[in-house]
Amino acid sequence: MTLFHERGYDGVGVAELAKEIGINPPSLYAAFGSKLGLFERAVERYADKDGGFITDVLDRSRNPEEAIRELFLQAADSFAADRRCPGCLVMDGARNSTDPDASALTATLRGKTRGAIAAWLAGQGLHDAGPLADALMIALAGLSAAARDGMPKDNLHAAAEVMSEGIIGRLEPAA
Amino acid sequence: MTLFHERGYDGVGVAELAKEIGINPPSLYAAFGSKLGLFERAVERYADKDGGFITDVLDRSRNPEEAIRELFLQAADSFAADRRCPGCLVMDGARNSTDPDASALTATLRGKTRGAIAAWLAGQGLHDAGPLADALMIALAGLSAAARDGMPKDNLHAAAEVMSEGIIGRLEPAA
DNA sequence: TGAAATAATTAGTGATCGCTATATAATTCG
DNA sequence: CGAATTATATAGCGATCACTAATTATTTCA
Numbered sequence: 572m573t574l575f576h577e578r579g580y581d582g583v584g585v586a587e588l589a590k591e592i593g594i595n596p597p598s599l600y601a602a603f604g605s606k607l608g609l610f611e612r613a614v615e616r617y618a619d620k621d622g623g624f625i626t627d628v629l630d631r632s633r634n635p636e637e638a639i640r641e642l643f644l645q646a647a648d649s650f651a652a653d654r655r656c657p658g659c660l661v662m663d664g665a666r667n668s669t670d671p672d673a674s675a676l677t678a679t680l681r682g683k684t685r686g687a688i689a690a691w692l693a694g695q696g697l698h699d700a701g702p703l704a705d706a707l708m709i710a711l712a713g714l715s716a717a718a719r720d721g722m723p724k725d726n727l728h729a730a731a732e733v734m735s736e737g738i739i740g741r742l743e744p745a746a
Numbered sequence: 747m748t749l750f751h752e753r754g755y756d757g758v759g760v761a762e763l764a765k766e767i768g769i770n771p772p773s774l775y776a777a778f779g780s781k782l783g784l785f786e787r788a789v790e791r792y793a794d795k796d797g798g799f800i801t802d803v804l805d806r807s808r809n810p811e812e813a814i815r816e817l818f819l820q821a822a823d824s825f826a827a828d829r830r831c832p833g834c835l836v837m838d839g840a841r842n843s844t845d846p847d848a849s850a851l852t853a854t855l856r857g858k859t860r861g862a863i864a865a866w867l868a869g870q871g872l873h874d875a876g877p878l879a880d881a882l883m884i885a886l887a888g889l890s891a892a893a894r895d896g897m898p899k900d901n902l903h904a905a906a907e908v909m910s911e912g913i914i915g916r917l918e919p920a921a
Numbered sequence: 922t923g924a925a926a927t928a929a930t931t932a933g934t935g936a937t938c939g940c941t942a943t944a945t946a947a948t949t950c951g
Numbered sequence: 952c953g954a955a956t957t958a959t960a961t962a963g964c965g966a967t968c969a970c971t972a973a974t975t976a977t978t979t980c981a
């Protein structure tokens with residue numbers, strides 16, 4: 572998972588993945604079926620653990636302002652937590668990959684996240700929950716890209732606050 | 747340039763690049779020195795032509811509100827203009843590349859753009875021009891990522907408007 | 922302990938990578 | 952027209968890719 576996160580799906584080979592796990596390539600294929608199978612397991616684990624803060628924030632927040640603020644704060648924290656593998660594996664783990672299956676895998680997870688956010692916003696009685704969810708996902712994608720481009724944690728935090736407070740200021744109830 | 751834009755630096759081979767130009771690999775090396783040399787030329791051309799709207803907007807705008815609004819609008823237009831090569835070549839052309847030189851090339855151009863935006867904002871007498879420039883760059887990176895992930899032009903526009911108006915609403919003069 | 926089943930390792934498959942030495946064709950000049 | 956020069960194209964260099972057949976080592980039970 573760390574290797575995929577660090578260098579992307581195409582950037583790491585099966586030999587190195589097996590070595591990191593402590594097995595040989597044939598054992599990797601016996602256990603996961605293919606490189607893509609291992610990637611699927613890694614991405615799902617990442618979404619469950621590292622990406623769990625998203626559903627947690629939505630569950631715990633009692634109003635959209637608090638939710639969005641906390642979402643951006645925790646995203647900036649998460650994306651800059653480990654200097655060795657910055658950004659989000661779901662956002663950027665298969666970016667520019669030559670394997671369409673790997674891209675489709677992460678795209679599906681992004682779709683689920685966007686759907687959960689949009690549904691929560693709509694449930695809060697907000698106008699334009701769809702475009703709002705798109706804007707949030709785009710901002711998160713930007714944060715992930717910036718983290719991967721090496722932006723320091725403090726700068727990431729400051730920029731995240733600008734964006735979150737900006738979007739919060741534009742919230743309005745459904746017509 | 748189109749091939750690099752479409753599939754990223756690592757995603758396209760020299761043989762295909764040469765074929766697209768209409769020459770053979772040895773001629774490509776005679777003309778550009780290396781794959782990286784051709785990428786450099788392509789990225790610089792892209793920054794000059796397709797990315798020219800950024801400096802144009804800054805030059806023409808008479809206040810930050812107008813500038814930011816126009817920046818996001820034109821970015822969304824540009825990133826979704828060609829379905830075959832969506833997003834921004836400078837933002838995502840070398841993302842997850844295994845060649846650090848290619849990544850450094852695009853990183854330098856992003857740094858220049860961020861610098862130009864920050865300087866312009868500061869010249870407009872705005873508070874926190876640095877974090878603001880970071881936020882703008884991050885939003886643009888998010889728009890590029892969303893475009894590359896296949897988001898339709900209209901949705902991209904709507905989300906861009908949410909983000910731009912949000913940031914505009916948070917502008918404040920320097921202390 | 923000895924045979925059967927399982928696991929791990931080595932080595933190698935064809936394909937593609939960036940890049941280039943060699944060979945062929947086209948052009949320029951005496 | 953023929954020789955020297957330049958530009959083109961073909962083919963192949965070593966390296967790496969995902970993946971696996973064949974071999975060796977280990978363990979499991981009678």
